[in-house]
Amino acid sequence: MAKVIDGLFYSESHEYVKVEGNIGYIGISDYAQHALGNVVYVDMPDVDDEIEAGEEFGAVESVKAASDLFAPVSGTVIEVNDALDDQPELINQDPYENWIVKVELSDKSQLDNLMDAKAYAKFCEK
Amino acid sequence: MAPFANFCMPIQYRNIQLEHLAVRHKCGLFDVSHMGEVTVKGQDAERYVQHIFTNDVADAPVGKIYYGMMCYENGGTVDDLLVYKMGENDFFLVINAANIDKDWAWMQQQAKGFDIVLQDRSEFYGQIALQGPEAEQRMEEVLGLPCREMAFYTCKTIDGVIVSRTGYTGEDGFEIYASHDYIQRCWDKLIDAGVQPCGLGCRDTLRFEVGLPLYGDELSEEISPVMAGLGMFVKFDKPEFVGKEALAKQKAEGPAKKLVGIELEDKAIPRHGYMVLKDGRPIGEVTTGYHGISVDKSVCMALVDAEYAVLGTEVEIQIRKKVFPGKVVKKQFYHKSYKN
Numbered sequence: 001m002a003k004v005i006d007g008l009f010y011s012e013s014h015e016y017v018k019v020e021g022n023i024g025y026i027g028i029s030d031y032a033q034h035a036l037g038n039v040v041y042v043d044m045p046d047v048d049d050e051i052e053a054g055e056e057f058g059a060v061e062s063v064k065a066a067s068d069l070f071a072p073v074s075g076t077v078i079e080v081n082d083a084l085d086d087q088p089e090l091i092n093q094d095p096y097e098n099w100i101v102k103v104e105l106s107d108k109s110q111l112d113n114l115m116d117a118k119a120y121a122k123f124c125e126k
Numbered sequence: 127m128a129p130f131a132n133f134c135m136p137i138q139y140r141n142i143q144l145e146h147l148a149v150r151h152k153c154g155l156f157d158v159s160h161m162g163e164v165t166v167k168g169q170d171a172e173r174y175v176q177h178i179f180t181n182d183v184a185d186a187p188v189g190k191i192y193y194g195m196m197c198y199e200n201g202g203t204v205d206d207l208l209v210y211k212m213g214e215n216d217f218f219l220v221i222n223a224a225n226i227d228k229d230w231a232w233m234q235q236q237a238k239g240f241d242i243v244l245q246d247r248s249e250f251y252g253q254i255a256l257q258g259p260e261a262e263q264r265m266e267e268v269l270g271l272p273c274r275e276m277a278f279y280t281c282k283t284i285d286g287v288i289v290s291r292t293g294y295t296g297e298d299g300f301e302i303y304a305s306h307d308y309i310q311r312c313w314d315k316l317i318d319a320g321v322q323p324c325g326l327g328c329r330d331t332l333r334f335e336v337g338l339p340l341y342g343d344e345l346s347e348e349i350s351p352v353m354a355g356l357g358m359f360v361k362f363d364k365p366e367f368v369g370k371e372a373l374a375k376q377k378a379e380g381p382a383k384k385l386v387g388i389e390l391e392d393k394a395i396p397r398h399g400y401m402v403l404k405d406g407r408p409i410g411e412v413t414t415g416y417h418g419i420s421v422d423k424s425v426c427m428a429l430v431d432a433e434y435a436v437l438g439t440e441v442e443i444q445i446r447k448k449v450f451p452g453k454v455v456k457k458q459f460y461h462k463s464y465k466n
Contacts, residue, residue, distance in 0.1 A: 040417040041393040063142045
């Protein structure tokens with residue numbers, strides 16, 4: 001059973017956003033890391049890149065396949081998780097602790113379009 | 127599970143890496159019943175095989191196996207296959223599942239004027255592949271199939287069951303062809319004995335690491351064995367075979383494109399169809415690529431314009447929006463450990 005954490009916002013493409021004030025930490029859910037298998041590479045944007053809700057901003061690669069990352073919200077990248085360059089497997093170990101990018105949210109109302117933990121858990125069961 | 131050549135095939139049973147490493151260090155079991163089998167018998171059987179097959183089976187001892195291709199007149203590849211010599215004028219051909227219909231039509235078309243009986247036995251035969259350094263021991267102890275004395279690329283028949291020392295992983299191993307019932311029993315015994323079942327996922331990563339081609343990636347109607355660097359399986363001293371003239375011309379003039387290995391500095395993964403560039407200009411395409419499991423590097427095979435096929439050539443690969451530097455290397459990223 002995939003782990004879902006309360007208080008985060010989830011997209012249908014299995015990214016999450018953890019919000020602290022105006023800052024969002026974006027990563028992939030436990031369900032997504034399970035489905036991918038061992039992560040061997042994370043393709044991340046650069047700091048200062050603008051990402052747009054619903055648009056691709058990078059990719060997570062397992063041995064099997066490359067899986068695009070879609071931005072759950074729009075914003076400006078203020079930090080990328082450099083630890084994933086050398087240890088992409090951190091995503092498998094704890095996807096919620098190991099976020100991929102940290103963004104300054106440009107429109108917090110976009111969070112309303114995402115699912116809460118309960119709705120996401122139900123979504124994953126389908 | 128995924129659809130593959132009309133079969134529903136498992137990509138992995140547990141995890142690709144784990145299955146891959148089981149084959150490299152212990153052994154793993156593959157259900158490859160999807161593969162096609164065709165028998166060629168009759169007084170012209172050898173002459174016919176010589177006609178459609180690029181390798182040379184003349185005067186082969188019974189029990190010997192050959193790898194090679196069937197080509198079109200223009201040198202393009204119909205399929206790559208194994209030819210088992212079961213007896214005088216009695217051959218067993220193992221072809222790719224995705225190509226069974228196409229190959230069968232081609233073989234029948236080429237059979238005119240030969241006194242042979244061709245049979246498509248793909249529906250009858252199930253097949254498993256037991257691969258890895260412990261395969262020999264498991265064959266004998268779990269299945270009771272004596273195989274210790276068998277040389278690589280030879281076969282024998284035990285009570286109607288065909289056993290060969292062959293595989294598609296770069297490791298020692300065996301393949302067994304028999305009725306689906308028999309194959310199912312072998313599978314169950316091996317699994318009960320604790321052998322790791324392996325899916326199509328690691329079948330691809332294993333064969334890729336040792337530079338073995340996959341039809342559809344490294345060989346195709348457009349990619350000839352000469353372009354794919356498989357010229358050693360094309361015997362030009364044979365009097366005749368389909369595609370000989372075109373392939374001899376390619377070999378003499380040098381093919382326009384060649385298959386190479388490319389190693390990336392970065393961990394980004396080059397995958398099938400990605401573009402290979404030189405100074406920003408497209409020079410070819412990736413045929414297969416992975417983050418190698420036994421080698422821990424991002425590597426690929428790619429078909430590039432021949433002038434860039436020289437070892438050490440610096441190239442780039444476009445991966446999504448970015449371009450990553452790499453260099454041309456040998457297309458064998460891990461050493462085979464076959465039994466001599």
